Amino acid sequence: MISIGKGIIMIRGLYISSTGMITQTKKMDTVTNNLANVETKGYKSDKLLSRSFNDMLIERINDPAVVNVTQAIGPLNSGIHIDEVYTSFEQGPIENTGNQTDLAILGDGFFVVDTPNGIRYTRAGNFIVDAEGYLSTNEGNRVLSQNGPIYIGSGKFTVTENGIVQTENNNYRLRIAAFANNGTLRKEGSNLYYNYEGQPELQSNAKISQGALEGYNVDIASSVIEMINISRNFESNQSIIKMLDSSLNKAVNEIGKV
Numbered sequence: 001m002i003s004i005g006k007g008i009i010m011i012r013g014l015y016i017s018s019t020g021m022i023t024q025t026k027k028m029d030t031v032t033n034n035l036a037n038v039e040t041k042g043y044k045s046d047k048l049l050s051r052s053f054n055d056m057l058i059e060r061i062n063d064p065a066v067v068n069v070t071q072a073i074g075p076l077n078s079g080i081h082i083d084e085v086y087t088s089f090e091q092g093p094i095e096n097t098g099n100q101t102d103l104a105i106l107g108d109g110f111f112v113v114d115t116p117n118g119i120r121y122t123r124a125g126n127f128i129v130d131a132e133g134y135l136s137t138n139e140g141n142r143v144l145s146q147n148g149p150i151y152i153g154s155g156k157f158t159v160t161e162n163g164i165v166q167t168e169n170n171n172y173r174l175r176i177a178a179f180a181n182n183g184t185l186r187k188e189g190s191n192l193y194y195n196y197e198g199q200p201e202l203q204s205n206a207k208i209s210q211g212a213l214e215g216y217n218v219d220i221a222s223s224v225i226e227m228i229n230i231s232r233n234f235e236s237n238q239s240i241i242k243m244l245d246s247s248l249n250k251a252v253n254e255i256g257k258v
Contacts, residue, residue, distance in 0.1 A: 013244050020237040028230050030085065034218045042092065042123035042191060043216040049084045089182045092217040094209060101127045101135070103159060104214045109176040109206035110193065113141040114149065120192040121177055121185065121200070126213055129154075135165070139190050145172035146202070159210040178203035 030048045037043040094104050103125035105111070110121035113136075120141070127143055130136040135143040135150040142149045145165065155168045163174035177200035179185065184197040 014241055014248075017237040017240045017244070021234055021241075024230050024234040024237070028227065028234075031223050031227050031230065035220065035223055038216050038218050038220065040124070040191060040216060041126045042214045043218070044087050044089055044092075044123065045216070045218045046085055046087050046187075049086070086183065087185070087187065088217060090217045092215040094212050095215050096212050098211045100156060100158075100211060101129060102211055102213050103127060103174075104209045104212040105176065106207040106209055107205075109178045109203040110200075112144045112175040112177050113137055113192070114144055115139075115141045115192065117188075118194075119144075120188065120194055122192050123214055124191040137190070141192075144175045146175045147172065150174075159208055161207050161209070163206065163208045174208060176203045176206045176208075177201070178206070 027048050030046050034045045091107070094106070103111070105123060105125065110123060111125060113120050113122060122137070124137070126138065127135050128138060129152045130140060130142070133151055133153045135152050137143070144150070150165055150167075150172045151170065152165075152167055153169070157165060157167045159165050159174070163176060165172040165174060179195065179200050180198070184195050185193040186196060188194050
């Protein structure tokens with residue numbers, strides 16, 4: 001006959017395995033999202049870190065053999081949970097396009113754009129010249145210089161390595177932002193980031209390459225291997241839950257007979 005104590009342990013096992021399945025599902029979502037963006041210029045991959053809940057110390061109490069004394073049995077783990085999702089800002093490969101509106105940042109830094117939600121930052125330099133002649137993102141957010149929007153007009157323009165935009169009538173210096181800690185940046189969609197803490201510094205020594213774009217920094221081979229491992233871990237937890245469910249079912253039937 002299965003004791004009540006064993007039943008409680010099995011229920012705890014169900015909880016531990018379920019936290020494992022939930023975490024593996026979140027990990028799979030993160031990896032598949034990275035792979036879905038391998039064609040997104042300047043895309044930075046996300047990584048999910050997990051950790052165990054704090055162990056609980058199990059003690060033996062109310063045991064006639066142990067009078068007025070508690071005896072430590074050992075730690076019990078309560079499963080795992082998502083500790084942190086962080087973005088890897090490692091630079092992606094630089095791809096030459098020959099398009100004058102394509103810009104790539106070599107090294108640390110972000111293009112600064114003006115959006116309806118305020119100032120935002122991006123590594124994607126696949127810009128366009130909008131209907132009013134301003135350098136903009138494909139979503140219509142204007143790229144900023146240190147003095148405001150960059151008016152290109154209808155003519156050609158060049159961008160020097162140190163970020164000087166030279167047009168027919170004016171020169172602008174690209175506003176390139178850098179952060180002491182990129183961990184303060186959060187993704188917002190459309191390949192944009194917002195900074196929730198502190199102010200960026202102007203990164204005056206960032207190098208700009210015109211006619212080039214930064215690619216994604218996703219390691220496809222490693223991501224596929226990670227997906228396989230995640231799937232196996234999920235299936236292992238699933239098998240444990242099925243086994244514990246079957247044992248609990250037998251325990252309930254035995255108690256019913258008594």
